Amino acid sequence: MVRFSLVSLPREALRGHTGWPRQWRRAEPKRRYQAIIVGGGAHGLAAAWHLARDHGLRDVAVLEKGWLGGGNTARNTTIIRSNYLAAESVALYDRALTLWPGLTQALDYNVMFSPRGVLTVATSPDEVREVQRRVYANRLAGIDAEWLSPKEAQAFCPLLRIEGGRWPVLGAALQRRGGIARHDAVAWAYARAASALGVDIIEQCPVTALRLDGGRVTGVDTARGVIEADAVALSTAAGTAGLAAGLDLPLESHVLQAFVSEPVKPALDCVLMAGGLDAHVSQSAKGEFVFGLPVGEGFGVIEKAAAGILDLLPTLSRLRLLRQWHGVVDVTPDRSPILGPTPVGGLSLNCGWGTGGFKATPAAGEILAHAVATGRPHPLGAPFGLERFAAGALIDERAAAAVAGGVR
Amino acid sequence: MTCRLPNGGRIDRSRKLRFLFNGTRYEGHPGDTLASALVANGVSLVGRSLKYHRPRGLLAAGPQEPNALFHVGFGPRSTPSMKATEVELHDGLVAVPEAGWPSLGWDFGRVADAVSGLWAAGFPYKTFKSSPRLWERLFEPALRGAAGWGSVPDGPDGDRYDARWAHCDVLVVGGGPAGLAAALAASADGARVILADAQNEAGGHLLHHDRAIGGHEALAWVADTLAALKDRPEVTVLSRTTVTMLERDGSALALERRTDHKGPQIGSFVPRQRLWRIRAGRVVLATGALERPLVFPGNDRPGVMLAGAVLAYVRRWAALPGRDAVVLTNNDGAYETAEALLDVGAGVVAVVDLRPDPPARLVARLAERGVEVLSGHVVVATRAGRRGITGVTVRALSADGTEVQGPARRLSCGLLAVSGGWDPDTALARQVGGTLRWDEAQACYITSTTPDFVSMAGGCAGTFSLHESLREGLSAGSDDPPPVPSVREPAYGTVRAVWQVPGRQAAFVDLQTDATAADIALAVREGFDHPELLKRYAVIGLGTEQGRTAQVNALGILSEVTGRHMADLAPTTARPPVEPMALGAIAGRAVGEFAAPRRLSPQHDWHAAAGAVFREEAGCQRPLAYPLPGETVAHAIERESLAVREKVGLHDAAPLGKIEVQGPDAGAFLDRVFTNGWSGLGVGRLRYGLMLTAEGSVLDDGIGGRLAPDRYRLMVGAPRSAAVIGHLKECAAAWPDLRVFVSDVTEQWATILLTGPRCRDVLGRLAPDLYLGARAFPFMTVQDAAVAGVPGRVARIGFTGELSFEVLVPWSRGMAVWQAALEAGAAFGITPLGLGAMEVLRAEKGFILPVQDTDSETTPFDLGYARLVDMGKGDFVGRSALEKVSGKGRRELVGLLTEDPRVVLPEGAALTADRAAEPPVPVLGHVTSSCYSPTLGRSIALALLADGRARTGEKVHAPLGLRTVTAVVAEPVFFDPEGRRRDG
DSSP: OOOOOTTHHHHHHHTTTTTOOOSSOOOOOOSEEEEEEEOOSHHHHHHHHHHHHHSOOOOEEEEOSSSTTOSHHHHSOOEEOOOOSSHHHHHHHHHHHHHHHHHHHHHTSOOOOBOOOEEEEEOSHHHHHHHHHHHHHHHHHTSOOEEEOHHHHHHHSTTOOOSSSSSOOOEEEEETTOEEOOHHHHHHHHHHHHHHTTOEEEOSOOEEEEEEETTEEEEEEETTEEEEEEEEEEOOGGGHHHHSTTSOOOOEEEEEEEEEEOOBSSOOOSEEEEGGGTEEEEEOTTSOEEEEEEEOOSHHHHHHHHHHHHHHOGGGTTSEEEEEEEEEEEEOTTSOOEEEEOSSBTEEEEEOBTTOTGGGHHHHHHHHHHHHHHSSOOTTTGGGSTTHHHHTOOOOOTTTTGGGGGOO | OOOBOSSOSSSOTTSOEEEEETTEEEEEOTTOBHHHHHHHTTOOOOEEOTTTOOEEOOOOSSTTOOSOEEEESOGGGOEEEEEGGGOBOOTTEEEEESOOSBOSSSBGGGHHHHTGGGGOTTHHHHSSOSOHHHIIIIIHHHHHHHSOSBOOOSSOOSSOEEEEEEEEEEEEEOOSHHHHHHHHHHHTTTOOEEEEOSSSSSOGGGGTSOOEETTEEHHHHHHHHHHHHHTSTTEEEESSEEEEEEOTTSEEEEEEESSGGGOOOTTOOSOSEEEEEEEEEEEEEOOOEEEOOOOOTTTTSTTEEEHHHHHHHHHHHOBOOOSSEEEEESSSHHHHHHHHHHHTTOOEEEEEESSSSOOHHHHHHHHHTTOEEEETEEEEEEEEETTEEEEEEEEEEOTTSSOEEEEEEEEEOSEEEEEOOEEEOOHHHHHTTOEEEEETTTTEEEEEEOOTTEEEOGGGGTOOOHHHHHHHHHHHHOSSOOOOOOEEOOOOOOOOOOOOOOOSSOOEEETTTTEEHHHHHHHHHTTOOSHHHHHHHHTOSOSTTTTTTTHHHHHHHHHHHHOOOGGGOOOOOOOSOSSOEEHHHHHTTOSGGGGSOOBOOTTHHHHHHTTOEEEEETTEEEEEEOOOTTOOHHHHHHHHHHHHHHSOEEEEOTTSEEEEEESTTHHHHHHHHBSSOOTTOOTTBEEEEEEEOTTSSEEEEEEEEEEETTEEEEEEOHHHHHHHHHHHHHHHHHOTTSOOEEEEOGGGEEEEEEESTTHHHHHHHHOTTSOOSTTTSOTTBEEEEEETTEEEEEEOOOSSSSOEEEEEEEGGGHHHHHHHHHHHHGGGTOEEOOHHHHHHHHHHHTOOOTTTSOOTTOOTTTTTOGGGOOTTSOOOTTHHHHHHOOSTTOEEEEEEEESSTTOOOOTTOEEBSOSSOOSSOOOOEEEEEEEEETTTTEEEEEEEEETGGGGTTOEEEEEOSSOEEEEEEEOSOOSOTTOGGGGO
16 A cells, blocks of 8 residues: 555656555455455445454455445435434444544545534424433533524524524534544545455455354355355445345335535535434535435425425525435334344344444444454444344434434 | 627527626627527636636537536525526626636636646545644635535525426427427327427427428428427427436426526516426437537637537527637537538638548538548647637547557647537436446447336437437327428438547546546546446546536546446436426425414414414414413413413313224224223223334323224324324224224314313303213213304313313314303403413323323333233234333333422433433433422422332432532322312
């Protein structure tokens, strides 16, 4: 790996950038690996990097069915925050939020983490109660949470209309450390760093089934042949239920849509969330307004969200929707992920993130790597095991998981 | 300098339109676009590129224009990033370029071009990594400031938008020859047809191509066809209407621009734009093809323009983009541009054709007019002055197209017309799952499969011959198409695909993002060799022209660099919309007051007149309290709640959800949705119950009455009523074995609650025939009765702990009964009470409000409502989940009494066991309801608390930032726990 430095950059600029190598090696699948991670999204790649760096496990392959980071990594709205409700979730997401600011340096790749603050506005008394409950709980958990009056919210986010619309803003919670990052770059950064440590990243290699023997996973069947492994981790979002056949996974798949506007000069300097109005908005580094929607198919979802957005941000009315897309999210009954080892020996899971996986990337990778390397749950991941559904020890984040709360 | 040709063009020269561009006044004519008017006025510099701030001119004449992006209009009616080619000129139009500081002509940002080597593909990922602080404070703001084109208008939108729904047998998209033919054939036998054309006039490419149909000028055929369509009553022709989204069920979204071409419509009620939601039986796509530029060194100068665009400006708008043109082409099409330029006396220096053997007949025709054709040649460099291109350097192209060779020839020119072939516009077909294949002969991607309801005709299907386009259009419109008229048109010929031309100057692929051929090579070198990765890393096709000019060229270069065949690459997924749509147009009328309906009770006007302060609950406007003059809301709530405990109160409960459950199996149905038994309920009796989610948590509570053996009516709280009705309907559908209907009758019944020790006196006057004694009319029963002469129903139920009667009368009579109750109660001190007092009264009694006092984990056991769960009765929703719930650590409903009785805990406050711990502190629970109880003379609160009932008598703490409130855990019933007051 050529470091991106003050030496290499001008040198390459002068010689027409002809000296840059591939950011991740092109690897041919070997017959066997110590560990295989299925799914070359940001989570899977992060896990591979942590395996190699933290656990010294470098005989690792990441198998991606299409192109790197082409699933929900490429489709999410990149919001990063940790102001969840349950202590377990706060610990998990805040671990990620403590890793985000240093990620660029750790990976020698600018992932453009931008801690611009996440403002959650409340537009009904019920929402005020719910959002304040989270603020109080977050403060006790020791993470930054502020409650702003409508005027303070407007001062923080001048585009925000607090009265005169259909729904008055009654207050807002603010997590200043939250923000956004460049989603694609996160996948590429982990891929480059993991590859440099010896991890094989194999694109266009769909896994068709797990190979099991006596209650243990022994490898995977792929479109490019059988690959054996001592440990396999599934980090395949909505593809998980099909691959982990045999395990009873309480996952529902839902369509989630998002859209961006034409790029404009900086106008919105924070992430704005409004659960009650079914929308969240931020402005990307490219200048596009990025809109996240509640789960659901069809134009009706966009239409409803537009009405809510324009009530809060009326000056966006003439801004134009440039591109709309959707992905499929896998949702658990308690809106918390499934993370860690399973009853199948050697098999670990990382799924069920619903609409909120991107923000957890650095922590999800670390925790999954721990499970793969040791076969035991990471302390932060322990409450998120699959067994919690049988035990009834749910970690309910239906309200705090923002737009996923709309799922019934 | 005027570049308007003395005659010709589809403009109305009898009228002048004045407009302001970049601070300078210009004139144009009706029929002009902003772009054509700028061309006619000799304006060549229209923008600056995003990254290198290079001067840019118009490239296109249609939706693929990447450079001419203007902020059009001013104030709250202005729109950022409008393509000049899509803005129709109107008098008084104001347009400001989106780029250039301090000015478009002298842009300080040009320094970026001097060090362009630093900004190659992926540069942001490799740089600005020194520290998070520097990134946040310095680099990120600089990077963000450099991105984006327009700016957000600084006020709310001054215009209105609306929506229309339409159904048709055939939706035809595109008003060119193929689309017109399809509409004509489809409507011949009376089918309902909608023809949507994005342009201001129909005709498509016939507006600038010199063709004949049926022996006459093609535009005469267009006019005749339009006239015929307009005579057919079932045909709707929508102009200025872009079909932007198509779905697999045949529904389409089309945006009709109604006033943009007229300018600001101040004071008018005509909506600016209308969004059509069209349900079509069949869809004919006739969206044409878009010309592709060529990627060669120096290809981004002002004065480098698509050959088809040059032709359109000259023929359609009589505007000359430049004199002494060089035409650079890889196909026959651009020869028509050369001839058109000669026709208007603009001069053509040479035609440079990449093909070694262009058709002899074309070469001969130009030779006759003194124009040399340089076959097998290509432009390898361009030169420019202040006004744009001044010359090109031409060299021969090697046989394999990868190298240039031979002597360099310098040609002076004032215009470079470029054609790299034509890309069928397949965006809509791809939105519904259409797939593409590479057509080697025509060097373009064409659709190979489309869903059954979609047919494609003309250029969008890769059919570039007019005759064949008409044939396809007619056949797409009808199974029995009329004969295809004869046409006069040139042969289309062959295309030589050359994806990039080597040279020292930068060769741009995406003019909007400044991505070059070298950027693609770099991206591939670094491993970004999948089209999707390339698009993201090198930023290609992500601009506002949505990749129309860049995408296929990028794939071509990718195929060359990687050695993969075009057939093995595919354009990235087509994302809707086809044309950007204003958020306002999407929201339509659902803005401001219309963003969501306000549901009003039949007594709403009375409440307003009585000075009520309203609170919205699930869309319902409910009185929170009725403050007297000089009284605060808090005081009003105290007064109103005391009146209920002492005398009698009157509450408007119209928003309560009312649900009828009917059918022979209604009882069995309710047994399955409630945790307790309902089938055994006697007629005339009421019951309270809980409904659960499949996960075992409380969905809602409700009170229901059995009105007849096969008929129940439920009443549920307003906040969840929509969810509950949905849930019940879903259950009814899921259990086909049960014969049951669920109907929402919320807005059929006004509901008036009389509550308080004197309410029997009041109701006695209103319903003199009714026996109201505790025996004759016991608690939890319901009777039919006339109240104030209005036939209705009276239920002995309330939510306050006092003697109460709920009166249900038809919605339209609500006000009459309310008024009668006020008059009848005057002697007893009747007091109207709002939601605020109701919440105090119910909290004093510890009655829960689902949503507020529960969360998505709360079970009936957690609420202390085990008596409402009948595990012996068979299955019910949530039962299996309830069986799994373990006892330890559950958050249970408790009461809280603050140590200082004057302190009211905030709702939502987190509770801890330890008063002074440092975070992270374990949270035991939270306050769900909290208020000051005037009856008790102290604050009370309800909370969900871990192992709460076992903690009764213990202290818990609510850290609130600056202070910590301590409270004692208590029973959740604060007032009259024995229920003595219920019977009055």
